[in-house]
Amino acid sequence: MNRRDFLKSCATAAKGLALSNCLFAAAGCVSSGSSAQGSIRRKLPNIVFIYIDDMGWRDVGFMGSQYYETPNIDRLAGQAMVFTNAYANAPNCAPSRACLLSGFYGPRHGVYTVGTSSRGQSKFRKLFPIENTTVLDSKIVTIAEAIKPAGYISASIGKWHLGDDPQFGPIGQGFDVNVGGYSAGHPAKGYFVPYNNPELPDGPPGEYLTDRLTDEALKFIVTNKDKSFFLYLPHYAVHTPLHAKQELIDKYKKKAGSNGQNNPKYAAMIESTDQGVGRIVNKLDELGLTDNTIIFFFSDNGGLKGVTSNQPLRGGKGMLYEGGIREPMFVRWPGVVKPGTISDTPVIGIDMYPTILEMTGARKPKGKLLDGKSIVPLLKGQKSLNRKAVFWHFPAYLQGKAEGARDPHFRTRPAAAVRMGDFKLIEYFEDGALELYNLKEDISERKNLVDMMPGKTGELHKLMLAWRKKVNAPIPTKLNPDYNP
Numbered sequence: 001m002n003r004r005d006f007l008k009s010c011a012t013a014a015k016g017l018a019l020s021n022c023l024f025a026a027a028g029c030v031s032s033g034s035s036a037q038g039s040i041r042r043k044l045p046n047i048v049f050i051y052i053d054d055m056g057w058r059d060v061g062f063m064g065s066q067y068y069e070t071p072n073i074d075r076l077a078g079q080a081m082v083f084t085n086a087y088a089n090a091p092n093c094a095p096s097r098a099c100l101l102s103g104f105y106g107p108r109h110g111v112y113t114v115g116t117s118s119r120g121q122s123k124f125r126k127l128f129p130i131e132n133t134t135v136l137d138s139k140i141v142t143i144a145e146a147i148k149p150a151g152y153i154s155a156s157i158g159k160w161h162l163g164d165d166p167q168f169g170p171i172g173q174g175f176d177v178n179v180g181g182y183s184a185g186h187p188a189k190g191y192f193v194p195y196n197n198p199e200l201p202d203g204p205p206g207e208y209l210t211d212r213l214t215d216e217a218l219k220f221i222v223t224n225k226d227k228s229f230f231l232y233l234p235h236y237a238v239h240t241p242l243h244a245k246q247e248l249i250d251k252y253k254k255k256a257g258s259n260g261q262n263n264p265k266y267a268a269m270i271e272s273t274d275q276g277v278g279r280i281v282n283k284l285d286e287l288g289l290t291d292n293t294i295i296f297f298f299s300d301n302g303g304l305k306g307v308t309s310n311q312p313l314r315g316g317k318g319m320l321y322e323g324g325i326r327e328p329m330f331v332r333w334p335g336v337v338k339p340g341t342i343s344d345t346p347v348i349g350i351d352m353y354p355t356i357l358e359m360t361g362a363r364k365p366k367g368k369l370l371d372g373k374s375i376v377p378l379l380k381g382q383k384s385l386n387r388k389a390v391f392w393h394f395p396a397y398l399q400g401k402a403e404g405a406r407d408p409h410f411r412t413r414p415a416a417a418v419r420m421g422d423f424k425l426i427e428y429f430e431d432g433a434l435e436l437y438n439l440k441e442d443i444s445e446r447k448n449l450v451d452m453m454p455g456k457t458g459e460l461h462k463l464m465l466a467w468r469k470k471v472n473a474p475i476p477t478k479l480n481p482d483y484n485p
């Protein structure tokens with residue numbers, strides 16, 4: 001396929017049709033080039049960061065779902081640069097958010113998992129895992145705090161999951177507005193009023209949480225249309241419980257599933273989220289803000305097995321296989337990002353902090369360490385980032401039986417992973433076992449190459465050990481006396 005056909009097929013995908021050919025066959029077709037010379041900006045660019053909860057890599061039309069309908073998101077993706085190798089920093093909610101907001105890899109803030117790191121039955125756990133931190137230390141300078149001096153007003157509208165205000169919630173971490181964000185990782189009572197959310201007064205009976213968060217986001221945009229704003233919109237959707245509007249559930253009940261995706265309630269939740277994205281895009285258009293607003297679309301971890309399917313990726317939420325950490329992602333940046341472009345360079349949650357710093361021209365806070373890389377060069381058409389590898393560190397147990405997992409008791413046992421080029425190495429701390437995959441040839445991580453490629457295995461492992469030393473990553477070593485599998 002030539003470049004023109006490729007872009008055409010992407011445009012088709014953006015209309016909601018299948019895209020597999022587009023993304024997989026055309027990996028070498030990554031487009032580049034952009035003209036950064038925009039007109040003189042009236043003010044600093046607005047940032048709208050749409051962060052979906054638990055949305056899998058293939059849970060949207062532009063990534064190939066033929067069951068879920070996301071016309072608004074797909075249209076936006078078609079005007080953006082799509083990242084096909086975008087990663088969450090962890091396979092579950094809280095740690096991904098801690099990394100995103102702090103710009104730190106996990107060992108620097110200690111948020112490794114959700115709740116306790118000792119999940120699952122004790123008799124199946126060989127080691128004492130590393131203790132987990134459930135709040136983001138308020139001394140850490142978040143991205144909201146970092147861009148404030150440049151003149152930004154910011155809001156966090158939705159799920160926070162890193163502690164409560166006044167100290168550890170969005171306000172404590174530098175946002176000017178907090179709607180609905182506190183320590184909980186999912187809607188306490190569900191998606192319909194009453195929410196039982198201490199940071200969100202209930203609306204009228206029947207109100208749906210995803211719609212309400214969109215309403216609140218629109219309100220923030222309208223109120224601050226003459227300022228430079230940073231809207232962090234971490235939807236509670238599409239995390240469980242699966243609660244959706246009946247008319248949408250009925251619609252999907254009549255539709256045939258595809259590639260393992262067939263849950264009408266989940267599909268309905270995705271469609272409500274898509275409608276919300278459409279309303280935000282329309283409001284920006286209506287207010288004349290589109291040209292000066294950068295939109296990110298991203299998710300915090302892979303799709304939950306049993307609810308959705310991440311095929312062809314292995315596994316799902318809670319695992320270090322691709323299904324647990326690879327995410328749908330794009331950035332629309334009018335005048336800078338060439339519409340309909342694709343980057344297959346690995347990018348990861350911690351990159352967003354330096355990216356937003358560069359986009360806004362905000363200064364890096366004094367003494368602030370940043371583990372990620374700005375992806376602005378990619379957005380401007382550069383083909384790769386000057387980075388050797390990206391890392392995951394998960395010294396915790398996450399219970400659960402799920403297809404694709406390494407064993408029947410846990411989605412993940414204490415483990416770590418590194419991706420360098422096409423290769424990914426996973427190390428398990430209980431037994432020192434290693435798995436090496438060539439993601440370019442084996443995206444489903446079926447063929448462990450450790451014995452066939454000892455040189456490559458050693459190279460990646462060495463990188464991982466050096467990184468652990470650099471970030472002072474703790475390894476669980478203490479044996480659990482209750483271990484009796």
Ligand SMILES: [Ca+2]
Nearest residue numbers: 053054093300
């Ligand atoms: Ca999540």
